[in-house]
Amino acid sequence: MKNDPEKSNPTPISWEDILTSLEDGVIVVDPRGRISLFNQAAEALSAMSASQALQQTCTRLFKKNSWLITMIKNSLPPHLSSTRADGDFVNPWGHPAPVSVSVSPLQDQAGRCLGAILLLRDLTRRREMEEDLKRSDRLATLGTLAAGLAHEIKNPLGGIKGAAQLLRRAVAHDLALVEYTEIMIREVDRVNLLLEQLLDLSRPARLHLAPLNIHELLDQVLLLERESVQGRRVEVRKHYDPSLPPICGDPPQLTQVFLNLVKNAVQAMDAEGRLTITTRMETDFHIREAGKARGKFIWVDIQDNGAGIEEADLPHIFSPFFTTKNNGTGLGLAICYRIIKEHGGLIRVESRAGEGASFKVSLRVAS
Ligand SMILES: Nc1ncnc2c1ncn2[C@@H]1O[C@H](COP(=O)(O)OP(=O)(O)OP(=O)(O)O)[C@@H](O)[C@H]1O
Numbered sequence: 001m002k003n004d005p006e007k008s009n010p011t012p013i014s015w016e017d018i019l020t021s022l023e024d025g026v027i028v029v030d031p032r033g034r035i036s037l038f039n040q041a042a043e044a045l046s047a048m049s050a051s052q053a054l055q056q057t058c059t060r061l062f063k064k065n066s067w068l069i070t071m072i073k074n075s076l077p078p079h080l081s082s083t084r085a086d087g088d089f090v091n092p093w094g095h096p097a098p099v100s101v102s103v104s105p106l107q108d109q110a111g112r113c114l115g116a117i118l119l120l121r122d123l124t125r126r127r128e129m130e131e132d133l134k135r136s137d138r139l140a141t142l143g144t145l146a147a148g149l150a151h152e153i154k155n156p157l158g159g160i161k162g163a164a165q166l167l168r169r170a171v172a173h174d175l176a177l178v179e180y181t182e183i184m185i186r187e188v189d190r191v192n193l194l195l196e197q198l199l200d201l202s203r204p205a206r207l208h209l210a211p212l213n214i215h216e217l218l219d220q221v222l223l224l225e226r227e228s229v230q231g232r233r234v235e236v237r238k239h240y241d242p243s244l245p246p247i248c249g250d251p252p253q254l255t256q257v258f259l260n261l262v263k264n265a266v267q268a269m270d271a272e273g274r275l276t277i278t279t280r281m282e283t284d285f286h287i288r289e290a291g292k293a294r295g296k297f298i299w300v301d302i303q304d305n306g307a308g309i310e311e312a313d314l315p316h317i318f319s320p321f322f323t324t325k326n327n328g329t330g331l332g333l334a335i336c337y338r339i340i341k342e343h344g345g346l347i348r349v350e351s352r353a354g355e356g357a358s359f360k361v362s363l364r365v366a367s
């Protein structure tokens, strides 16, 4: 039997429910500067529990965030002013997160000061999305330029290769000369491959999407990568969630993505290292871009304990031609980025120099 919403009694909503459900951190400071309220989002943002925070003074709690203390003081008597600012909130472990903060005096209806109220909004995800947009723009511009150039270069290269092949026949009696022509042909092939990869970056790929088992695909990638692992002692750990549903993807394209990621992970290791591959269902659904189709997503995490990435390099690693390797093209991650974007997924990196790297890819569950 259907419930008539007009007749059924709505469940009463408490302030506590509202505060717990808010995505923004809410912190209340009493007139003496002690914390008197600390909601769940504030706990997540500050990496502190409410029980640790309550009854501490804001000066102590925010000792790494003097700018916040100044804002709170401005909202308490005698100033009683409201302020708003963006800055980095540093948690007790020294990790900064970009936040937008507004602090206002808290007054009762008679105008008596009850303290100050802080609203903290975590901007990490918004920054990541802005960064994604900028990156897509950069890739599009670069792609158009590169495609034009690659096209122009491919024709003369074809001519050079043809001429070198004719030459090889003409000098077949002289082995030293044959070797020179073979170098010419090999190098032309190498440039051609590079140009193909470059063209791949700018051509919108025609995806052949099908439901697929991500674990089978990952196992196949590991099989393909066996060769590069040889000579190094790489311990592979698989933490697969066996309950994951099939995902929606183009098998050859996704194989290329995970192959590039695993290759990079192995290359970042010395003679030995550990490669951990984890799969899980996405639990926080709110991170999708506004306007994009919603659905269920899974995450694949390719983690290594290799050299890690310098902080200054992090913003550039997905840009075409960015490489720190002597024989790298710097196209691997740019290609991964493009393919995952076309799948409607996300690709994220977390890394610190000397502490390995973790590349996380999200992909849509097949409906
Ligand atoms: N797992 C990782 N650990 C440390 N650094 C990494 C890792 N993955 C990528 N990088 C850094 O990002 C850069 C760009 O990677 P990308 O795969 O695009 O190019 P590449 O590996 O240098 O060359 P190519 O993939 O064409 O052989 C690398 O040169 C390296 O500095």
Ligand SMILES: [Mg+2]
Binding pocket: 260, 263, 264, 328, 332, 333
């Ligand atoms: Mg690479």
